[in-house]
Amino acid sequence: MSIHGGIALDLKRLARLRYCDDVELLCTAEAGFLGQSLEDELNRRGMTLGHFPSSIYCSTLGGWIATRSAGQMSSLYGKIEDMVVAAELVLGDGQLVRCDGSSAANLLDLFLGSEGTLAVITAATLRLHRLPRHRILRGYRCASVSDGCAAIRRLMQTGLTPAVVRLYDELDSLIQTAGDQRRQGTGLPGRLLRYLFSSTGEGSRSGRQHRLLAAALSRAGMLNGVARQAVARLGNGCLLIVGTEGEPALARAMAEACHEELLSSNAIDLGPDLGDHWYQHRYAVSFKQSQLLTTGILTDTMEVAATWDNIPELYRQVRAAAGKHALVLAHFSHAYVEGCSIYFTFALPANPPREARERYDHLWHDALSAVVRSGATISHHHGVGLSKSAFMADEHGEGMALYRAAKRLCDPRGTLNPGKMGL
Ligand SMILES: Cc1cc2nc3c(=O)[nH]c(=O)nc-3n(C[C@H](O)[C@H](O)[C@H](O)COP(=O)(O)OP(=O)(O)OC[C@H]3O[C@@H](n4cnc5c(N)ncnc54)[C@H](O)[C@@H]3O)c2cc1C
Secondary structure, three states, X not given: OOOOOOOOOOOOOOOOEEEEEOXXXXXXXXXXXXXXXXXXXXXXXXXXXXXXXXXXXXXXXXXXHHHOOOOOOHHHHOOHHHHEEEEEEEEOOOOEEEEEOOOOOOOHHHHOOOOOOOEEEEEEEEEOEEOOOEEEEEEEEEOOHHHHHHHHHHHXXXXXXXXXXXXXXXXXXXXXXXOOHHHOOOOHHHHHHHHHHOOOOOXXXXXXXXXXXXXXXXXXXXXXXXXXXXXXXXXXXXXXEEEEEEOHHHHHHHHHHHHHHHHHOOOEEEEOHHHHHHHHOOOHXXXXXXXXXXXXEEEEEEEEEEEHHHHHHHHHHHXXXXXXXXXXXXXXXXXXXXXXXXXXXXXXXXXXXXXXXXXXXXXXXXXXXXXXXXXXXXXXXXXOOOOOHHHXXXXXOOXXXXXXXXXXXXXXXXXXXXXXXXX
């Protein structure tokens, strides 16, 4: 969205694979390539980029690089910035520049995550991997968010490299396993929640359920309280999905080592079904969120990140701040040795529109203030755009002056995404 003028560019026809080599495992692709089309093209040649954002069917290579995107298998393959070796860019004055990241003296990093404010990315050279021949996924149950985070931290710090690590908080776990009768408990709050959230992701809730859910969401504080009681009563804990992939012997050995490590962290093995179910539906939920709008429910997501020591406080603070305005659920993904990302999902009523807008603005303001207060970063992989712009100065302080100087050099007339990223 352009609020300060600017130009709109559609790069989708800039979608050629200029170069691809299965010996050095590198390719050069143009920036308008749609994510899944690029991955299909590489798969036909026996390779993969290893980048699987939930938006893979609707986002482009250029957009990934411009926002430092993270895929669902980032624990093994890294984020997009780990895959980019070089980039071709057009600066604001039309100058074509090539940045080679393999040189010790390179400027590539300046442009990764610059969200179109410094240059238009037109092509990139990317590291590739041979297609994995084997994949193993498994579900585990952790008693609580803090137990689950501790288990993930230990897993990553032992040096293991699972491909997928996703921990859902108690409420999100309930929704993830909503169709699984074996994991459903009793009690009025539990039954109410299941009723509200049954068939989440399937788009098959009735009109009555939607109206009830929208009404409940308008009293978010109370609903979050009921939800907390319900999940405590159900005692289902938190669902953890762990997956490994690669050559069969390696994937199996890695899965076995992860399994042992998780059991020693008191995680309970739930078997392969939930892991396989997650894999089969791994792109489904995000795409269905916008459809909810037609039913009077607005959902949005916010991804932030922190070091492990800060994760519990970050989770608590954002939930408390956002919970006044919306129902809040979260999952923990993109795990590293030093910390991980938290992906919050908010649900709030979409009507009446003006009230919804106010509620939405308060939600973002309060949630981001909590992020900054707890010392976490405001964006892990969705970028800053407009929604998080006001908080750039809080996060980067003096660094903003450097960024402004870079903007003046790269885009002297201020044509590129004016007003974005707090500039
Ligand atoms: C359903 C859904 C699921 C999502 N899941 C994920 C996920 O799992 N992981 C994740 O990282 N993100 C996710 N996202 C967010 C988003 O898709 C990604 O951040 C993606 O990287 C953006 O790519 P895009 O092509 O859609 O860029 P756009 O949204 O079109 O643009 C994003 C920003 O980058 C700039 N930009 C785009 N292309 C270029 C270019 N060639 N040169 C310079 N600047 C450019 C734009 O101006 C804009 O500021 C999701 C989004 C949706 C809607």
